[in-house]
Amino acid sequence: MDKKVITLTVNGESHRLEVEARTHLADVLRDELALTGTHIGCEHGVCGACTIRVDGAITRACLLLAVQAEGAMIETIEGLSETGEIRDLQDAFRNRNALQCGYCTPAMLITAQDLLLHNPTPDRATIRDHISGNYCRCTGYQAIVDAVDTVAKARQAAGERP
Amino acid sequence: MKAYAFDYVRAATLDEALALLERAGDGGKLVAGGQSLVPALNLRLLAPQLLIDIAHLPELRGITCDDTTIHLGAGTRHVELANSPLVAEHLPLLQMAVRHVAHAAIRNRGTLGGNLAHADPASELPACMIALEAVMLVVGPGGERRIDAADFFKGLYETALGPDEILVRISIPRSPAGARFHFNELARRAGDYAMAGLAIAMHGNSPQDMRIRPVFFGIGDRPVLARQAALCLEQAASLQDGLAAAQQALLGDLDPQDDLQADAGTRMQLAQVLLKRGLADLVAQGRG
Amino acid sequence: MTDPLSPLDRPNSYIGRTVPRPNLERLVEGRGTYVSDMTLPRMGHVVFVRSPYAHARILEIDTSVAKQAAGVIAVVTGAELVEQCSPWVGVLSHLKGLKSAPQHAMAVDRVCWQGEAVCAVVANSRAQAEDAAEQVQVRYEELEPVTDMRTALEPHIPVIHPELGDNLAFERSLDAGEVDKAFAEADAVAEAEFVFGRHTGVTLEARAVLADWNPGERRLTVYQGTQAPHMMQNIFAKHLALEEAQVRVVCKDVGGSFGIKVHVYADEMATAALSKRLKRPVKFVADRIESFVTDIHARDHVCKGRIAVKQDGTITAFAIDDLTGIGPYSMYPRTSAIEANQVVNLVGGPYQARNYRARARVVFQNKNVMCQYRAVGHPIACSVTEGLVDLAARAIGMDPLVIRSKNLIRDDAYPTDSPSGLKFEALSHHASLAKLKQMMDYDGLRAEQKRLRQQGIYRGIGIASFIEVTNPSAAFYGVGGARISSQDGVSVRMDATGAIIVQTSLTEQGQGSEALTAQVVASALGVALEKVRVILGDTDNTPYGGGTWASRGAGIGGEAAWQAGKALRMNILKVAGTILQTVPELLDIDQGVVVDKATGRERIGLDEVARITYFRPDTLPADFQAELLATRHYVPRQYPFAFTNGIQASWLEVDTETGFVTLLNHWCVEDCGTIINPQLVDEQIRGGVVQGLGAALFEHCRYDERGQLTNGTMADYLVPMASEMPDIEVGHVVSPTLESELGAKGAGEAGTAGAAAAVANAVNDALDPFDVTITEIPLTPSVILKALGQRSG
Known part of the structure; x- marks a missing residue:
């Protein structure tokens, strides 16, 4: 099967890539662009470890063929780290030990940021609900909920300051 | 696992998509959001030769409203349903249901049309379509067809959609004033497919004009309108009075099967409980 | 000058302090290397x-x-x-x-x-x-596949490996005390068959x-x-x-290990x-x-249990008959008999009863291989023991906490042993129970339970005491001929700028091995944590040792790090003493500076000690050779295992119409001895509890009669997700092991050990008005509805 040529903007950089139609975006990010912070845990959309942002919306990279993403703006953990957009979440995860093996963490952070962008004042149940599609086998989730809760409150407090 | 190799083309118009689909024959497969299709591809459960991407067809976009009907483009994403003021105002049942569909990242890409055409028997939205008496507009080489939701779902992953047809739009009658809705499902974990679920639309208050459509999902091979149970309720003096007979009637309306999560007896029990709780909710809404 | 209270009482000590793990920054940025x-x-x-x-x-x-x-x-x-x-x-x-x-x-x-x-x-x-x-x-x-472990030993069933003669891989029997007499003289005897589903680890990577x-x-x-x-x-x-x-x-x-x-x-x-x-x-x-x-599967036991109790609440005997199927091969090199062996060892372990009979049989079958997964054997032993204790309490009409406080080994009884021969150095069952009771407001919950029952809401409290095997010595594997090291080694060296490089034989899969090693070394030396870099996971570049499993990292590798840090401190002070023309015993290191031990007066920075050592050795006496590298190894000798103990409680609600269980709260009090980093310990407990909650409610590898796994995808094999998990409150009692200076024991499996038992007991407590006892996990809606007789059609 002939490869397809696609153009993606990934973390602000434009890439012209030749990909097989069958290749999902997570593999393209990892194998073609060496952005290995996007992890693969199941490849059938269940574990959430490959969650990235596509045109601003969180998306399972394993459930999106790279060809479907033609022309899209992709953001991965590497990009979100460099822009500093989720610095506070990263700090909170570190300080609260909200990660152990770290494999779910990039996707968990991106999912948490998605929640806070849409709902700046989530309660704990809402936080749990929003991350309920992201497997974490190490922490039991409580530390993650704590970390997101801390950041939500800190952002609120910062927003309220004159 | 990686998918089998296949070719891919992004259609620009509905006509182009239909032509591609016709040409591809059995080897063609439509993809919109891909949230059900891509897992199946990655598991090598499907081996299409050509994937036709209809995510960008303008004909499938948009949520509109006229005097009698809400029209939902088949390409409407779950997240758009959840956030649409029109849906919130006129189709609250859909809004209640859509938040149970998987998780945010899936809802961001999954489409209404894809969901309905996939016809997973445990899926929430097909049941809502039957409850709301939706009409599916499908387009094929021979032109347009309109299919009632009740006739659309034919079995496990099976619909009335022909292999050369595309689901374009879903039209749902605006509910009369005072209509009440209930949605509930019993899933082991948030976002999982339910072990049993129930969508109910009802309108009218007096026993003479009350109409109720309880539709169960996750129970059989397709969503099921519980007709006998509905009849029991419509003929009873009140919902509470009709409950026992309606629960009994479910034994005839539903035909649950054993599967991994539950045996048929458990499923029937869950269905009866859902009905009881659903009616209690509707009664409470009536009081409110 | 007085001696410090403990050798751990050092200047700028990090022992007992929550500090972030040094390896997390790269992981939160997606810069890990898996x-x-x-x-x-x-x-x-x-x-x-x-x-x-x-x-x-x-x-x-x-x-x-x-x-x-x-x-x-x-x-x-x-x-x-x-x-x-x-x-x-x-x-x-x-x-x-x-x-x-x-x-x-x-x-x-x-x-x-x-x-x-x-x-x-x-x-x-x-x-x-x-x-x-x-x-x-x-x-x-x-x-013909052999799939049902209950019939695997029957004569008409094929033998998977004919050269072995039968499908029995291993059998162990134990008979301690006077079991028959105890059952004959009991006021009440309770018995049940406990069924444990097969599950697996599902590491995310x-x-x-x-x-x-x-x-x-x-x-x-x-x-x-x-x-x-x-x-x-x-x-x-x-x-x-x-x-x-x-x-x-x-x-x-x-990306996750869990055994x-x-x-x-x-x-x-x-x-x-x-x-x-x-x-x-x-x-x-x-x-x-x-x-x-x-990936190895685990559990999959059927264990018949009996308990003998007197009317005053005294438990006099336990008896079990355990059966497990391990797949077609015993795993290499740790074998697949350890879990059943642990069940025999651990049943009844928290209690005083001296009469104990056990049999465990391990059979081959044509399913995936089984072996050690987090908390090996503990959840089985704990669920059987604690399930039986609750049954005994019910039989004599006694409160579950009361019967436990009557029978748990007294806190002043140590050292002591168990009927199965386990040696206990120092446990704290009663202190833990008291703490749990207070944390959870037991009496308040009982009142709430009673009140809600009148409204048709069925909530239950489940209690589970447990012991945990940690810090395994060579008794675990080495004595059986396996080349699995029970000792660990740590090398600590100071580089030419005064920075510290540590090489340890521990490994890191998220537990915090790197952090605890850095904390221990920084404390032993007297330097800031930021000065310490830890290298692990490389056989070319670390001392020989066991790695990270069986809750051994802090207790064994941590002690080796402590001893190596102390040795390097002495080496550094020898150099400093030579430079300063004093004896090393009068010096110490605080915040990276050599100080007078008595007054804390700063004498010379470690960077200066390093500079002189590496670049101006000519200024040191000719007969003095500085050694800025020290290596120490450690293995426990006195006790084959450092037992820890703890107690968990679950508070949950059972929807008796749907069979759904809602977890409302969970508590765990545990005693892992010296706590190096409280946050890491608590998160090990929480993560472990949630894996146990998964076993209790969700996880199950389901095979059909042809030996086909029928739910082998993430969508069908359910693990706990955030929405269904409760917050978990963790408390501690601290009984350090005196075998090491650090006094640390393990904490990695405590959570998993007791969580399922607590949930099962809570479900049965909730269903008490229905006179229903369920001794099968996972507790799915189907299982619960079946027990309640609530099925239609």
Whole structure:
């Protein structure tokens, strides 16, 4: 099967890539662009470890063929780290030990940021609900909920300051 | 696992998509959001030769409203349903249901049309379509067809959609004033497919004009309108009075099967409980 | 000058302090290096053709078409790979009578479980290898599978390995005290059959290995997500006909382990053998679908239990008969008899009763292999023990907390032992129980329970006391002949700027090995944590040692780090004493500066000590040689295991119409001795509890009668997710082990040990008005509705 040529903007950089139609975006990010912070845990959309942002919306990279993403703006953990957009979440995860093996963490952070962008004042149940599609086998989730809760409150407090 | 190799083309118009689909024959497969299709591809459960991407067809976009009907483009994403003021105002049942569909990242890409055409028997939205008496507009080489939701779902992953047809739009009658809705499902974990679920639309208050459509999902091979149970309720003096007979009637309306999560007896029990709780909710809404 | 209260009472000590783990920054930025991320030049990807049958003879494998497929480097059958890799037998001599059959890297003439590899396809990409693997034609003759462990020993059932004589892998019996007399004289006897589902670890990063045989160096480098690099080094060497020195095992970031990644997997051995055969790097990353049929499974026990109790609440005897099925082979090298052996060891362990009879049988079956997964045997033993204690309490009408406080081993009874011969140095069952009672407001919950019952809301409280095996000595594996180190080594050196580099034989899979090592070394030395860098997971670059498993990191590797840090401190003070013309005993190190011990007055910075040592040794006396590297090893000798204890409680609601269970709260009080980093301990407990909650409610590998796994995907095998999990309150009692200076015991398995028992007891407590007792996990809605008789149709 002939490869397809696609153009993606990934973390602000434009890439012209030749990909097989069958290749999902997570593999393209990892194998073609060496952005290995996007992890693969199941490849059938269940574990959430490959969650990235596509045109601003969180998306399972394993459930999106790279060809479907033609022309899209992709953001991965590497990009979100460099822009500093989720610095506070990263700090909170570190300080609260909200990660152990770290494999779910990039996707968990991106999912948490998605929640806070849409709902700046989530309660704990809402936080749990929003991350309920992201497997974490190490922490039991409580530390993650704590970390997101801390950041939500800190952002609120910062927003309220004159 | 990686998918089998296949070719891919992004259609620009509905006509182009239909032509591609016709040409591809059995080897063609439509993809919109891909949230059900891509897992199946990655598991090598499907081996299409050509994937036709209809995510960008303008004909499938948009949520509109006229005097009698809400029209939902088949390409409407779950997240758009959840956030649409029109849906919130006129189709609250859909809004209640859509938040149970998987998780945010899936809802961001999954489409209404894809969901309905996939016809997973445990899926929430097909049941809502039957409850709301939706009409599916499908387009094929021979032109347009309109299919009632009740006739659309034919079995496990099976619909009335022909292999050369595309689901374009879903039209749902605006509910009369005072209509009440209930949605509930019993899933082991948030976002999982339910072990049993129930969508109910009802309108009218007096026993003479009350109409109720309880539709169960996750129970059989397709969503099921519980007709006998509905009849029991419509003929009873009140919902509470009709409950026992309606629960009994479910034994005839539903035909649950054993599967991994539950045996048929458990499923029937869950269905009866859902009905009881659903009616209690509707009664409470009536009081409110 | 007075002596410090404890050797741990150091200037700028990090012992007992919550500090962030140093390795987290790269992980939160997505800059970790997991094996699945790695690529090497000329690397091939291997995909295994796996048996669709649970039991079948291999008649023919035709690889001719597959070899022609695009991108294919090699197609190798099990029979062909025997040239590179010798078979193994998973037995240990101290588990008397344990038997197993030789297992190959890939099946040679017969497959014994669905998912066993028969042929390997190596290609330029995973997708190409998968494409070609479908072209490998295997002809099988299906054989009768042995699937039900309850009938596996019956005469009409086929024997999986005829040369072994029967399907019994291992049996152990124990009879302590006067069991028959105790049951005869009991006021009440309760009994039940406890059923435990098979489950598996579901590490979020699947098993991954990248093997690189370099013929030029005649060395094999294996990048592997493993908990025990030195064990793997030995095993790769032994079965690939290499010297150990020819093998290097490197373990970078690991995406979860939980005991799943401490075993020798046939497909990982095959990957290394393929690299040697093909003379190029070969990578294997298990697909999630193959993880479910090849990652070890665990539990799957049926255990009959009896308990004898007096009317005053005194428990006088326990008796159990345990049966477990382990798949077709005992795993290598740790064996698959350990879990059943632990069940025998641990049942009744928290209690004073001296009369105990146990039998455990371990049988072969044609299902995926079983072996040690987090909290090996503990959840079984705890659920049986605590389930029986609740039944006894109910039989005599006693409150569950009261019967426990009457029977738990007294806190002043130590040292003592158990009827099964376990030696307990110092446990704190009663202090833990008292703390739990207060934390959870037991009396308040009981009142709430009573009130809600009148409204038709059924909530339950479940209590589970437990003991946990930690800090295993050579008694665990070494005495049985396995080359699995129970000791750990740590080297600490100071570089030319005064920074500290630590090499430890511990490994890190998220527990915090790196952090605790840095904290201990920084404390022992007297330097800031930021000055300490820890290197681990590399057999070329760390001292020899066991790694991270069986809750041993803090207690064993931590003590080695402490001793090494102390030794380097003395070495540094000798240099400083020489420079300052004083004796080292009058000096100490605080915040990276050598100070007068008595006054704290700053004398010389470590950077200056290092500068003089490395660049101006000419200024030091001719007969003095500075040594700024110290290595120490540690292994417990006095106690074979450092037992810890704890107690958990669950508060939950059962929807008696739907069978759904809602977890409302969970508490765990545990005693792991000295706590190095409170946050890390608490998070180990919480993570462990949630894995136990998964077992209680969700997790179950379900096989059909043909030996087919019917729910082997993430969508069908349910693990706990955030929405259904409660917040978990953790409390501590601290009873340090006096065997080490640090006094730390393990904490990795306490949560998993008792969580399922607490939930099961709480469900039964909630259902008390219905006179229902359920002794089966997972507690699915179906199981609960069935017990309640609430099914229609």
